[in-house]
Amino acid sequence: MKALRKGLVAGIGWLEQAMKRRLGDARTPLFVSVRSGAERSMPGMMDTILDVGMNAVSVHGLIRLTGNPRMAFDSRRRFIQGYAEVVGGVAPGGFAALVADMVRAEGVANEAELDSEALERLVEQFHALATRLGHAPPEDPIEQIAEAAQAVYRSWEGARAKEYRCLNGLEGLKGTAVTVQTMAFGNSGGDSGAGVAFSRDPATGEKRLYVDFLADAQGEDVVSGRRSPSDAAVLARRMPEVARQLAEGAQALEAACRDVQDMEFTVERGKLWFLQTRSAKRTPRAALKIAVDLVEEGLIDRKEALARLADVDPVAARVSRFAEAAELAGRATVASPGVACGRACFTSARAKEVAARGEPAILIRRDTSTEDVVGFAVAEGILTAIGGRTAHAAVVARQMGKVCLVGCRALAIDEARGEGRLGDRPIREGDWIALDGATGEVSLGRRAIVAEDAPEAAVVRRWRAEAA
Template sequence: MTIVRLGQGDTVLAPEAVGAKAANLDRLIRMGVPVPPAFVLPIAHCVAVLAGAPGAEAAMRDDLAAGIAWLEEATGRRFGDRRRPLLVSVRSGAARSMPGMLETVLDVGATTTATRGLVRATGNPRFAFDCRRRLLESYGETVLGLGRAPFAARRDELMRAEGVASERDLDGDAMERLVRAYEDVLGRADVTVPDDPAAQLAAAALAVFRSWTSPRAVAYRGLEGLDALRGVAVTVQAMVFGNRSLRSGAGVAFSRDPSTGAAAPVIEMLIAAQGEDVVSGRRTPHGEAAFAAALPEAAARLGTLLGQLERAFGDVQDIEFTVEDGALWILQTRAAKRTPMAALRFAVDLAEAGVIDTAEALRRLADIDEAALIRTRLAEPGEPAARGIAAAGGVAVGRAAFDADSAVALAATGDPVILLRPDTSPSDVAGFAAAAGIVTAVGGRTAHAALVARQMAKPCVVGCAALVVSPGSGRATLGGAVLREGDWLAVDGDEGAVHLGTPRTVVERPPELDRIAAWRAGAGSEIRGQRLPMAP
């Protein structure tokens, strides 16, 4: 086994060998798109490690050391260095996209020495200690299995003491104290984050491999018909820092609206943040206008790239990006998860634009049940109890459930269920599957909840600030009304609205279905255009 250095060879990388993420990044580099240097442990490593093959873990460590040596040469930084430290992300990548189901560890290499090195290199102690606290939290949750709660409790305690509403408002001194608090959490649990960067890296890679067999990943593959996949690759990439300054940020962008199918980009980002802040759904991000106002050059460059990548890959793209001190970097591109309605409109629009031919458009729609394309809407919607962000279209009426287990149990009675959560995590996938609709109090259209809802064709509203869920209490408040488990409500994923009770619904047939019927009958020869290579 060996590593694969992205963008360095003449061979086209196969997703089945290195994962779709790495295969697409390799292609981006060859196109001249700004991508941080990266290497990959292929899926064969995962297969060997999970099978307990003799020497598999030792071979993995040797390959990681070789890859880090190459990244050091490519970046001019050194792993764990006291002056110019290299930090890396450790990301998962299966042959087919499994958004949020597998693990990622960021800021690997942020040892105590390297953290001081970041202070020396940047003159920004707050940034340096923010990277260190992010590593401790990510490593503690992902590698050591401590969960989010103990870190969140200490963070909230410090914020109350400082009189601030968010960790974004903590200064450098407070952020250093937060690091000490996180180290205390680890100590009380009798675990530690090693201060050897190579040990951090190996443990993070193993955690990614082992996440392949986690209950949520297994459940997701079963739901999506991906049981034939063999394992996951690990992409190790030089960190670029969206949390470095107010001219930095991170976000997710779609080349077209994945909920409605509208031919307009959807961009969500946060200033002075890393990518996990956006996709986790724990914060509600800013939209395209705020991005353009704060970082106009990066926003313009991203807008151009969205169109270029859609044409190059022949499909609507979901892009993860970071801006570091004004410079735009692309960390991932993949075919966007979409609602059935968006899939229909994408196929028709791309065929009419000549990006794909009609045969390809029909192929993309072959597995979609046309009944799912019949649009349901509220007959007389009236004033909703609360509003949020429309994340996945359609209307669902059902009974309230406040966690995944309750959603599964309530759905087993035969009634439709609406899952309401403060935010969501990939561990909620069983609740997603059981629910007819989803509502979250925070998050944006690019959060895990929205991505999975679109893929599963579930109406979804996120960023519903008027929703307050009290975990474990069996109750919530929605715009001043008290909801108890089992109460009826309606989710309008087109309007971003939540209604109490059981309002009447009507259905409509989208006109694009007539176009598809004509193509199937052999018409549509006026649609011309050469089919382009498809994204894995």
């Protein structure tokens, strides 16, 4: 930790001089995001704070700079909440209640439809709540960055980060870095947005661009799993030039890195920004296909392909399906393929109990959260009412080879009572439920599963025999 603190002091000193040069003129404010360098290997397990630099003065500088008061006030209220939650450890419930009250008072469908005047009032309410709780952000942007960076470092020792390292054999990692990036504002209007893209399908390995995108949104809206995004086809219709640049950039990054890439991006007023890229987490089934395809395309050789497949479980890479058809109870978006059938569990703790007695568990949640990583580890499948395929939690489930269906509109959950409904049919703790990761279909009742080897399995076995 001494080395981390020393690096933090040095880094903040450099940033202080750079920001003072920029912030000397209130008309050209500088805003940044503060995130962990460990995001490459531990997606979603570390904390991130966006919109750092927002205060009572700079918000008006941003309005003068962009002519967009709605975006400026929206960004400031996001920062107040992000700071209180990540730095102060404040639960999000109070802020969510304020948003819900404002949405009702304004007579709109959701927070995305609030106008600038309503968001300005919401900023005042957020700041008052954070002040009352003792965790309002400081006005000095240098203090903001310092405290944000320290909070990101602290999240290395958070429960979900430690559990993830344990589950994935990463206990040997020494720590994390902190990345500070200039903000690109995806919440700048209809020609803006945020998304996550994979250069190939991380669920099946198919060679096609795989995209989740939310218009007029920031990155946390996508990766948190709290909203259901659109796909590549919608992005292409809405912003064809951005879609073309994204596809070309994804191909270039894949070729340079010689592996499938997981990219976070933002579009600000029609301009595409790549925020980060990393080797994509993938299902065991996708790992087989991707390795074989990359060899055939000349990006890697057989030796490297076999090394990448060394830890892939051949059983987990098999293609599974249900033996018989069943009555459809709901439909969802496939985030990770395969089929699973088990006892309905509405909490990770309950899933652990079911798995401990030797029965399969299906974790059912309103949205995917990285806080549920323990439940992911023991469940056979995950089903959510909202969320997208590229939310951090969905990425983790896919890496674990778990069947994961998200955005099931027919699903309603009563968390207080620990039960739910699929359309007009009730689901209670312990009921049998089945998830089909090929079709996205959800059914009730117990179903038999059959499995067979993927076509690429024979190719890999031949490579191993020839290399022996």
